Amino acid sequence: TGWSVDFQAVTEPLLVYAQYERAIKTVTLMNGFQQIAIKEFTYQSIVRESALAVYPEIEGYDFVGWYQDEELTEKFDFGKAGHLIKEDLTLYAKYEIKKYTVTFDLDGGLLEGVSLTQTVEYGKNATLPSAKPVKDGYTFVTWDKDGTNILEDTTIKALYEIIPTSYHVVTFKDEFGSILKVELVESGKNATYPEKPEVEGYKDPEWVGS
Numbered sequence: 001t002g003w004s005v006d007f008q009a010v011t012e013p014l015l016v017y018a019q020y021e022r023a024i025k026t027v028t029l030m031n032g033f034q035q036i037a038i039k040e041f042t043y044q045s046i047v048r049e050s051a052l053a054v055y056p057e058i059e060g061y062d063f064v065g066w067y068q069d070e071e072l073t074e075k076f077d078f079g080k081a082g083h084l085i086k087e088d089l090t091l092y093a094k095y096e097i098k099k100y101t102v103t104f105d106l107d108g109g110l111l112e113g114v115s116l117t118q119t120v121e122y123g124k125n126a127t128l129p130s131a132k133p134v135k136d137g138y139t140f141v142t143w144d145k146d147g148t149n150i151l152e153d154t155t156i157k158a159l160y161e162i163i164p165t166s167y168h169v170v171t172f173k174d175e176f177g178s179i180l181k182v183e184l185v186e187s188g189k190n191a192t193y194p195e196k197p198e199v200e201g202y203k204d205p206e207w208v209g210s
Contacts, residue, residue, distance in 0.1 A: 027047060044086060107157055126150055
């Protein structure tokens with residue numbers, strides 16, 4: 001930047017030193033074609049990635065690193081100890097869309113041949129299974145979410161309705177029309193005989209359906 005002393009009108013021996021300042025080098029940070037920031041470093045100083053943490057957050061995307069080409073194919077190598085800067089640099093921020101796991105909860109049901117997890121990109125839709133899950137004693141109704149616009153890890157649960165069971169009234173009467181027993185019996189199941197009535201002068205009765 002100049003000389004150490006004024007050497008005009010010298011009247012005695014004089015030692016003059018040349019003085020220097022380190023040059024300034026810049027690191028230009030780009031997000032696509034948009035300039036994010038310009039960082040200044042002295043020549044041959046150490047540049048670490050942590051010093052460039054000025055990338056803007058983009059909703060639905062994760063920052064993955066700085067690249068040295070616009071096509072984002074060559075990641076810039078800072079090295080373990082940092083980069084020794086000797087010339088101006090332009091670095092490009094690279095982002096990747098976030099991905100989430102969608103899990104289908106069958107709530108005790110079965111669904112053969114279908115994966116119960118999907119990886120879905122931020123804001124995209126999960127694909128609901130086309131087949132209906134089967135659960136003993138229940139009928140599948142729907143899923144509790146439609147799977148659209150996934151913004152986080154999501155569980156989609158199967159909803160069911162219990163299958164109504166039909167019952168029949170079984171009435172036991174004696175030969176004279178007196179009711180001995182009334183029983184509500186599930187369809188397809190067996191009724192339980194009442195005790196056989198004893199009638200004086202008659203043999204043990206037999207049951208006759210009608």
